[in-house]
Amino acid sequence: MIHASIFELDSIQSYLFSSGRLRDVAGASELLDQLTEGEGNLLDQVARAVDISDKIDFPRRAGGAFYAFTENKNLLGRFLDLWTLAMQQQAPGVAFSLGIGKGERYLDAFDAARNDLRADNGRERPCLPLAAPVAGRSRRTGLAAVDWADKDGPVDAGTVGKKRFTDLAKAGFLKRFAPDEVDIGWRDWPTDFESTGKARSFPFRNDDRTVALIHADGNGLGSLLLKIRDAVERNDGQFVNLYQAFSRVVVDVTKEAAREATRKVLLPARSGDECLPARPILLGGDDVTVIVRGDLAIDYCRVFAEAFEQASVRELDALREKTDIDDLPARLSLGIGVVFLRASQPFHMAIHLAEALTGEAKKTAKRHDKDDPDSSLAFYRVTGSLVDDYDSIVERALTHEIGGxxxxxxxxxxxxxxxxxxxxxxxxxxxxxxxxxxxxxxxxxxxxxxxxxxxxxxxxxxxxxxxxxxxxxxxxxxxxxxxxxxxxxxxxxxxxxxxxxxxxxxxxxxxxxxxxxxxxxxxxxxxxxxxxxxxxxxxxx
Structure with a gap:
């Protein structure tokens, strides 16, 4: 009997941007990355503590999510008990879903775990620590305070966790955006929108404080997973290897695109010893979020998308040679959403608008070509109060009635x-x-x-x-x-x-x-x- 578990983080963007400070967002990015990836990540620590060695397979582990398979039900239970405890201690307040299933085949166990995950999705878990009516609360999040910061005053547990990761010198997450031939470290990326002239302040253009919040998501991954599933149906024993190969393709393609955008757009725009004019926020599989100086945003998107498509052609060709997956697509493409806004405006609202724009771009691309959609982009420039509902923006600000x-x-x-x-x-x-x-x-x-x-x-x-x-x-x-x-x-x-x-x-x-x-x-x-x-x-x- 095969026992499976699927773990996924929910509402990642809301967690990342909850406090509104760029330093906290940077810390949250590193924190989430250290859950499942990077040297000394939490998943490896839990695995060593439970001593699972090679008894549990992880076909996927990226972006704070993983698939786990084993024939030992008790071992999986012990691992998940410690994992959920350790994860909530390291990242208080982050929402997650967990599914568990079993079956005679890998695919059966995976399907059962996926169904259990859907049932668990949206489950409300208590927000710890519980707050009494008279408890102090964070001014930025409204959650119960557990610490005091000189600049922020009362700080909640989630923000405290993010601040611990703000200045990690190893910064493994940021290395994925750095070309191999260039010596770029964690100090080269900004963490401060609010000050100028400081060591890690954002390099704005003169008095222009316009930035672009960019969110990109891959097209065609769903159909690719269906083709992998068909191959597993023919040979269930290759489930782990095929899903591992697929996960590597997605990670490698996205990482190569991120490095190419840094190489061709960010590095040439850098002045002297200033920080690079961007701040990476998320790179989990094909899901990418980055803040870029406004005047560079469109070029960044174009270079990123072109590099993503070119890298996907090479990686899919290699995957085609190594596996028996039928009808692999020739390439992968992207849907991109861009919000132009002032650096002082609320990013926790802007990210929801960016995600909506990404969805609009992907939907339009698939309407033109369902099987092989081109990379597409939708954007909006905020010139007044920020609204996070794109449909409302179109209806209220961009639509005019003329003759019916x-x-x-x-x-x-x-x-x-x-x-x-x-x-x-x-x-x-x-x-x-x-x-x-x-x-x-x-x-x-x-x-x-x-x-x-x-x-x-x-x-x-x-x-x-x-x-x-x-x-x-x-x-x-x-x-x-x-x-x-x-x-x-x-x-x-x-x-x-x-x-x-x-x-x-x-x-x-x-x-x-x-x-x-x-x-x-x-x-x-x-x-x-x-x-x-x-x-x-x-x-x-």
């Missing part, structure tokens, strides 16, 4: 490939560059730059007048042609359109425009926190 139809000032998702039938990120960048030129912002073209922030009562007249003025000036005619070319490529808007909006494939009564997205990128490039390009909801009579 909805006009939305974003295309939502852009693709990083050269595919001709989808909105390409390169075309959006070209449009932003065209509209953002210094001499383009003067004269009649200013009407277009401010169009998105006006009431739509006279929008058709003003847009038509802008086009006529551009066409009448010989020195602007070429730019108008470039503008029309990009608008056709992005949203199928031609020069005869009365408004710069094109039809939405998903709904006939909705039209979309890339101009809001272009203006957002212009604002990021100029380092403005608010501009006249901020979209205001308006209606046309």
């Amino acid at each position: 139809r909805k006009y939305i000032d974003t295309l939502g998702t852009y693709f990083l490939s050269d595919s001709s039938n989808t909105p390409r990120l390169d075309d959006l960048l070209a449009l932003a560059k065209l509209l953002g030129a210094d001499d383009m912002a003067r004269g009649p073209t200013r009407q277009l730059m401010t169009l998105m922030g006006h009431s739509k009562t006279d929008v058709k007249r003003r847009y038509g007048r802008w086009r006529r003025l551009m066409a009448a000036r010989n020195d602007e005619r070429a730019r108008l042609d470039d503008y029309d070319h990009l608008m056709r490529r992005l949203s199928n808007v031609d020069e005869e359109a009365s408004l710069p909006y094109g039809a939405d494939d998903s709904a006939p009564d909705i039209l979309r425009s890339p101009l809001g997205d272009a203006l957002a990128l212009i604002g990021v490039a100029r380092g403005n926190t608010t501009t006249g390009a901020q979209t205001a909801k308006g209606k046309v009579a």
Whole structure:
């Protein structure tokens, strides 16, 4: 009889960003990484304490999660008892789910454990220590305080645990973002948004404190796991080896992409002995979260996605040669969500918005190609109060009612490939560059730059007048042609359109425009926190 256990952390992002301080987020990243990975990780310590040696197999162990298999039920029980105790002592307040199952085959035991995990997911566990009504509480989390910090005052147990890992010199998590040929250590990454000039402060651009919270998640892993499952169905004995191989592929591909983005984007942007202009937050399997200086974010995403796809081709080719898995995909791709915000704004809300944007990007990519979706990106620039619900943002801030139809000032998702039938990120960048030129912002073209922030009562007249003025000036005619070319490529808007909006494939009564997205990128490039390009909801009579 095979006995299996599946352990997963829940709501990781909420745990990481709960206190709001970058130093605490950095410590939480190291803490979670040290649960299952890195030298001296907690999982290895528990395994040695229980003396499981080679009696328990771990096909997967990454990002604070693991699969465990053994024929010894009592040994697994002892291991899990000590693991859950030690894990909660090292990372107080982190939510988790645990599933246990058994079966005659590895696959049967795995399925039983997975079903038990689903039943355990969402189970409310007590938050320790329990607080009396008169107990002091952390100002940042609202949880019962167990310590006092000079800067933060009362501090809860979870934050105390994170602070213990803030300045670990070994910092194994950060090594995954460092190219082998470059000597980058833990001191090269910033831990402070609030101060300037200090040893580990974030290197902002002059007075511009715009950062980008980037969250990326892989496409196609679900279908890949199904193919691995089919191979295990044919030969149950290779369960452990196949899942270990799959886990290594995902980890190696993501790590290589992270290092390439550091090599090509972060290192060239570094000035003198300043810290690198980014802070890695999470790298667990194909799940990546990183904070990057605002002006570098799009380049970072492009390099990361390209390197991820290229590395996945090589790793999947190698996996294809070593195993009998049928119909492995040629590559893996990414869905990426980016939130541009000020460094002082709440990251615990921004991460939920970034995850929603990632989901939007992945959903759109799969709608275009279910079997082999391209890497895609969705972003939002916060210019006012931060809201973590993307659907609400689109409805309240980016949608206008004109003659009974909805006009939305974003295309939502852009693709990083050269595919001709989808909105390409390169075309959006070209449009932003065209509209953002210094001499383009003067004269009649200013009407277009401010169009998105006006009431739509006279929008058709003003847009038509802008086009006529551009066409009448010989020195602007070429730019108008470039503008029309990009608008056709992005949203199928031609020069005869009365408004710069094109039809939405998903709904006939909705039209979309890339101009809001272009203006957002212009604002990021100029380092403005608010501009006249901020979209205001308006209606046309």
